[in-house]
Amino acid sequence: MSSANLLIAHGGGPTAVINASLAGVVGEAQAQPGVRRIFGARHGIEGVLVDDLLDLTELTAAELTRLERTPSSAIGSCRYKVGETDYDRIAEVLRSRDIGYFLYNGGNDSMDTCLHMSEQMGDVRVAGIPKTIDNDLAGTDHAPGFGSAARYYAVSTAELCLEASALGIQVSVLEVMGRNAGWLAASASLARALDPRFPLLILTPERRFERERFLAAVASVWKSTRGFVVVASEGLSGPDGQVLGTSGGRESIDAFGHKMPGGVGEYLAGLLRSELGVRARAEKPGLLGRASSVLTSEVDRREALLCGRHAVSRLCSGASGFMVGLRRTSVGGYDVEPVLVDLAEVANVERTLPDEYIRDDGLDVSSSFADYCLPLIGEEPFGSYLRLPGGT
Amino acid sequence: MSSANLLIAHGGGPTAVINASLAGVVGEAQAQPGVRRIFGARHGIEGVLVDDLLDLTELTAAELTRLERTPSSAIGSCRYKVGETDYDRIAEVLRSRDIGYFLYNGGNDSMDTCLHMSEQMGDVRVAGIPKTIDNDLAGTDHAPGFGSAARYYAVSTAELCLEASALGIQVSVLEVMGRNAGWLAASASLARALDPRFPLLILTPERRFERERFLAAVASVWKSTRGFVVVASEGLSGPDGQVLGTSGGRESIDAFGHKMPGGVGEYLAGLLRSELGVRARAEKPGLLGRASSVLTSEVDRREALLCGRHAVSRLCSGASGFMVGLRRTSVGGYDVEPVLVDLAEVANVERTLPDEYIRDDGLDVSSSFADYCLPLIGEEPFGSYLRLPGGT
Numbered sequence: 001m002s003s004a005n006l007l008i009a010h011g012g013g014p015t016a017v018i019n020a021s022l023a024g025v026v027g028e029a030q031a032q033p034g035v036r037r038i039f040g041a042r043h044g045i046e047g048v049l050v051d052d053l054l055d056l057t058e059l060t061a062a063e064l065t066r067l068e069r070t071p072s073s074a075i076g077s078c079r080y081k082v083g084e085t086d087y088d089r090i091a092e093v094l095r096s097r098d099i100g101y102f103l104y105n106g107g108n109d110s111m112d113t114c115l116h117m118s119e120q121m122g123d124v125r126v127a128g129i130p131k132t133i134d135n136d137l138a139g140t141d142h143a144p145g146f147g148s149a150a151r152y153y154a155v156s157t158a159e160l161c162l163e164a165s166a167l168g169i170q171v172s173v174l175e176v177m178g179r180n181a182g183w184l185a186a187s188a189s190l191a192r193a194l195d196p197r198f199p200l201l202i203l204t205p206e207r208r209f210e211r212e213r214f215l216a217a218v219a220s221v222w223k224s225t226r227g228f229v230v231v232a233s234e235g236l237s238g239p240d241g242q243v244l245g246t247s248g249g250r251e252s253i254d255a256f257g258h259k260m261p262g263g264v265g266e267y268l269a270g271l272l273r274s275e276l277g278v279r280a281r282a283e284k285p286g287l288l289g290r291a292s293s294v295l296t297s298e299v300d301r302r303e304a305l306l307c308g309r310h311a312v313s314r315l316c317s318g319a320s321g322f323m324v325g326l327r328r329t330s331v332g333g334y335d336v337e338p339v340l341v342d343l344a345e346v347a348n349v350e351r352t353l354p355d356e357y358i359r360d361d362g363l364d365v366s367s368s369f370a371d372y373c374l375p376l377i378g379e380e381p382f383g384s385y386l387r388l389p390g391g392t
Numbered sequence: 393m394s395s396a397n398l399l400i401a402h403g404g405g406p407t408a409v410i411n412a413s414l415a416g417v418v419g420e421a422q423a424q425p426g427v428r429r430i431f432g433a434r435h436g437i438e439g440v441l442v443d444d445l446l447d448l449t450e451l452t453a454a455e456l457t458r459l460e461r462t463p464s465s466a467i468g469s470c471r472y473k474v475g476e477t478d479y480d481r482i483a484e485v486l487r488s489r490d491i492g493y494f495l496y497n498g499g500n501d502s503m504d505t506c507l508h509m510s511e512q513m514g515d516v517r518v519a520g521i522p523k524t525i526d527n528d529l530a531g532t533d534h535a536p537g538f539g540s541a542a543r544y545y546a547v548s549t550a551e552l553c554l555e556a557s558a559l560g561i562q563v564s565v566l567e568v569m570g571r572n573a574g575w576l577a578a579s580a581s582l583a584r585a586l587d588p589r590f591p592l593l594i595l596t597p598e599r600r601f602e603r604e605r606f607l608a609a610v611a612s613v614w615k616s617t618r619g620f621v622v623v624a625s626e627g628l629s630g631p632d633g634q635v636l637g638t639s640g641g642r643e644s645i646d647a648f649g650h651k652m653p654g655g656v657g658e659y660l661a662g663l664l665r666s667e668l669g670v671r672a673r674a675e676k677p678g679l680l681g682r683a684s685s686v687l688t689s690e691v692d693r694r695e696a697l698l699c700g701r702h703a704v705s706r707l708c709s710g711a712s713g714f715m716v717g718l719r720r721t722s723v724g725g726y727d728v729e730p731v732l733v734d735l736a737e738v739a740n741v742e743r744t745l746p747d748e749y750i751r752d753d754g755l756d757v758s759s760s761f762a763d764y765c766l767p768l769i770g771e772e773p774f775g776s777y778l779r780l781p782g783g784t
Contacts, residue, residue: 010558013555014558014559019778042782042784043559054780056780066776066777069775069776069777070778071554071555071777072551072555074778074783074784075783075784076557076783079559079561155685155686156684159683159684160679160680162463162464162683163405163406163463163464163679163683165468166406166465166466167405167406167471168435169471172679282676282678283677284676285680286673286676287555288552288675290555291554292551293551293775294686295686383461384458385462385685386411386466387466388467390434391468392464392466
C-alpha cells in the first residue's frame with residue numbers, strides 16, 4: 001500500500017477518555033506519511049453505512065489537546081449491531097473513500113465487528129482500540145475508560161460514606177454500572193484509600209445474591225454504625241438468575257439483545273427497610289459515572305491516548321487484525337506497555353471479576369483487589385480532608 | 393457577658409460547604425476575646441442532648457483550611473426533630489458547659505429549632521447559619537450549599553447531554569433533589585452555558601405534572617434529535633398532588649413527617665418507553681449531588697465561610713436571634729454582603745422557585761434564571777471542550 005486514507009469509528013457507550021484515544025489516533029496518523037486523509041465516522045458504524053464521515057485531517061495540536069480532555073464521544077457512537085449483509089455496503093464505502101486503515105474503538109461487541117471487518121475488507125488493515133468502563137475486555141490488563149469510571153465510583157463512594165456517617169441514620173445503597181462484570185462495583189472499595197475503616201458491603205454480579213446472608217451482614221454492621229454504604233452492581237441477580245428489581249417490568253432490551261438492568265439499588269433499599277426496619281435509600285448515578293470529566297483518571301487518559309497512537313503506528317508498519325492491549329511491565333511501581341492481541345481472542349469474550357478478587361462470602365472484594373486497581377484511578381483521588389478525632 | 397464558651401451544631405443533610413461555615417465559625421471565634429472554648433456538637437442536637445461535644449478550640453489555621461475543603465459534616469449532623477420537652481435538657485447542658493453563644497447551621501426546619509432556642513435559652517445568644525442545597529430558605533438571596541449542588545447538576549447535565557447526543561438513541565431522565573422547591577432542577581439548565589443548543593426539558597415541582605403536554609414536548613424534540621435530557625425534580629407530583637412514581641410503595645417518611653420521594657425519574661422513563669416507544673433511562677445521583685467535593689463552587693465555599701464568620705462576629709458584638717442572610721450588592725458584577733434576618737421570618741418558611749423563573753408552559757426555566765444562578769456555581773464549570781463542526 002503506497003498511501004491511503006484512515007477511518008476511525010466508535011462503538012458502544014462513550015467513556016471519559018474515548019476522545020483521548022481519538023486524539024492519539026489523529027495525532028499519530030498526521031505524523032504517518034502513509035496516511036493521507038483522516039476520517040471519523042459520525043455515530044459509529046451507522047455513519048459508515050451512510051457515508052457520513054467527518055474529516056479530522058486538519059485538527060491542530062491545540063485542538064487535539066482539547067479533544068483529549070473532552071468527555072463523551074466527539075464524533076458520536078452507536079449501538080447498531082452490524083449484520084452480515086452490512087459488510088458489503090461498508091466495503092463499498094471504504095473503497096469509495098480510499099480507506100486503507102480502519103480503526104474501531106469499542107468493547108467486546110465492537111471487537112466482534114472489528115474481527116469481521118478484518119476478515120471481509122480485503123486489503124484494508126484493521127485494528128481495534130479497547131474501550132469499556134466495565135473492564136470486561138479480554139486480552140488486556142485493563143481497558144481505557146475503566147480507570148476513570150473506577151475513580152468516579154471510588155470518590156463517590158468515599159463521599160457517600162462521609163455523608164452517611166455524618167448523619168448516622170441510614171444505609172445508602174449505591175447502584176453501580178456493570179452488567180455481568182463486577183469490576184466497577186469492586187472499584188468502589190478504593191474509597192478505603194481515604195479511610196480503611198469505612199464499613200462497606202460490595203455485591204458483584206459474579207456471585208448470586210444471597211438474601212439471608214446479605215441481611216445478616218447489614219444487620220451486623222448496623223449494630224455498630226448507623227451510617228454506611230452498600231455497593232451493588234446493576235446486574236446483580238438472585239438465585240433464579242433474574243436481575244434483582246426488574247420484576248416490575250422496568251427493564252428493556254438493547255440492540256444486542258442484552259437486558260438493560262436497573263432497579264437493583266431500589267430493590268435492596270426496599271428490602272432493608274421492610275426486612276430490617278432500617279432507613280435506607282438508593283442512588284443510581286448511572287451514565288454520570290462514565291461521562292464525568294472532573295473525575296477522569298490522568299493515568300487512564302494517558303493510556304487511552306497511547307492505545308490510539310499505537311494502533312495507528314502498528315497499522316502503518318504493516319500489522320492488521322489486532323486489538324491493542326495493555327500489559328503491566330513494572331515490578332515496584334506501575335507502568336504499562338502496549339501489546340497486540342488477536343481480535344479472535346477478544347471478540348465477544350466477557351472477562352468477569354476473577355474469584356481471587358472477591359471475598360469468600362461474596363459480600364466484599366479481597367484485599368488484593370486494591371493492588372490491581374488503585375494505580376488505574378490516578379493520583380490523589382481524594383483531597384486532604386480533615387477528619388476530626390472523635391468526629392464522624 | 394464577660395466571656396463564655398461557644399457551641400455550634402449542624403442540622404439536616406450535609407452540603408459540600410457546611411464545613412466551610414464551620415471553619416469560619418471556629419476561625420472567627422478563635423479571634424474573639426469573648427469566646428473561651430469552642431465546641432461542636434456530635435451529630436447535631438442529638439449530641440447536645442447527650443452532652444457529646446467535640447472541642448474545636450485548638451484547631452490550627454492549616455487544619456481549618458483543610459476543614460474548609462472537606463465534604464460532608466466533620467462533626468456530624470442529625471434529622472432529629474426537637475420536641476418541646478427537649479429544651480429543658482438542652483438548657484441544662486448549655487449551662488453546665490457555660491455556653492454563651494449557640495450557633496445552628498441548617499435549613500428551615502433547623503431555623504425553627506434555632507428560633508425556639510433563642511426564645512427559651514435565657515441569656516444565651518443564638519444565631520442561625522443558612523445551609524441547604526435546596527435553596528428554599530427565606531430571608532437570603534441564596535443559601536450556602538446551593539451553589540455547589542447547582543454546579544453539580546449543571547455539569548452533570550452538560551455531560552449527560554454530550555453523552556446523549558453522542559449515542560443519539562435515547563432520552564436520559566435526570567432525577568434531581570428538591571422536595572418542594574425547583575431551584576436545583578432549574579440549575580440543570582446552566583448546562584446551556586456550555587452549549588445553548590442542548591435540548592432540555594425541565595420539570596420543577598412548583599407546577600403539577602401534565603402528562604399529555606409533557607409527552608407532546610418529548611415527541612416534538614425527538615423528531616429532531618434522538619439524544620437529549622429531561623430533568624425532573626424528585627418531588628414532581630401529578631394532578632392529584634401525589635409524587636410521581638411512589639405508588640409502588642417505595643416512599644418512606646422522615647422524622648419531620650416529610651415524604652422521601654424517589655422514583656420520579658424511573659416513572660418518567662417508563663412513561664416515555666410505554667407511551668412514545670422511545671428508548672429512555674433514568675439516572676438518580678441523589679446524595680452524590682450534595683456530597684461532591686470536586687464539583688464544589690468556590691463562590692459557594694467563600695460565602696459559606698463568610699456566613700460562619702459573620703454569625704460569630706455579630707453574636708460577639710451583642711446581636712442574637714438572627715440568621716445570617718446573603719444580599720446581592722452589585723449592579724454590574726456579582727457580589728454579596730451578609731445581613732441579619734429575624735429567625736421568625738425564616739423558621740419553617742419554604743421559598744419555592746418563583747413563577748418568573750419558570751417558563752410559561754412549565755417545561756423549562758425562563759431566560760432570566762441563568763442571570764440569577766450562573767454566578768453562584770463559580771468560575772469555569774466546564775472545561776475547554778472541543779466540539780467538532782458537524783460532530784455530536
